[in-house]
Amino acid sequence: MDIVMTIATTVVEQLQKPTLAFLIAGMLLASLGSKFEVPEPVYKFIVILLLLKVGMGAGISVREADLMSLLVPALGAGVVGILIVLIGSRTLVRLRGVSELDGLATVGLFGAVSASTLAAGMAVLDDQQLYYEGFIGALYPFMDIAALVTAIVLAKLAQARKATAIQSVGGTGGAALAGGPAGGVGGSAPIGGMDKGLLGGILTDTFRSPAISALVIGLALGMFSQPDSVYKSFYEPLFRGLLSVLMLIMGMEAWSRLSELRKVAHAYVLYALTAPLVHGLLGFGAGLVAHHFTGFSAGGVVLLSIMAASSSDISGPPTMRGALPEANSSAYVGASTGLGTPVAILSIPVWIALAEMVIGF
Incomplete structure (x- = not known):
């Protein structure tokens, strides 16, 4: 009972902090039908600045970090990303009303x-x-x-199996329906051939996305140049103010996305409400290791939990x-922006309280 009260008290306290309060304010504005909006170019500019700041801060810290101190949590982060997709392929994907492709x-x-x-x-x-640790952004x-590569590869393999099944049942007619050799799944081309270059293409698209590009270039600048002065004089002072505006935008976006969930199975709502907490526990476990x-x-464990609980809202959808x-x-x-993101952000106090109890600050 004491544990529950501690977590509940921490949650209430954190909801009054600027970061979470602006998110809730954005959702409230959207629910009231407010015409308030931030122009798309301004939104993109804010996101790029925040990611450059996170990347540079991580790069500066990586320069001074012990390799093993970075390698173990980085490996844990990768494993958690893969585990989340594999667990989802056995839970959400198998729920009623969820297609394999949409679920993955x-x-x-x-x-x-x-x-x-x-x-x-x-x-x-x-x-x-x-x-x-300052290198958290590098994780x-x-x-x-x-996660993205695992999900896309599983989805491509599922498409290939489906096309092969259609072809085997329908003969040449099935091959035509599936796209035949030109579609890359039928004819004489083996399924293994279909996947040739797939991984490279996914990685290229992912790294070319604005979010990953900004983060990686910031990381490189921090590691291989000396951006400390501009980082401290420009990026750090702007960080909290820009983040508060971003949270306001995300709150409004999340509320507007909720209407999209009415078009799909209720299983997505259940998943979006519960998955961030389950995934956060996976991240917490990796952090403890x-x-x-x-x-x-303990702060690093909290941030690894937050990363695991979160769902991509910038780089993932375009990919x-x-x-x-x-x-x-x-x-x-x-599911991701409408419910997953608010749940993940509002769960931040939970991971702080849990880390305080298990590890201590």
């Missing part, structure tokens, strides 16, 4: 990382002056890419649209 696209986004949620978590820890691509072997901080154009975006974007 959804779990791929939930396995990937929300840069804005990670930035929100950092801001919350900074406000409370809780220490975490983002490990979990993000691992890193804490045991490398002394990974899914490009790799799986047949998937229903109302399902995977509605």
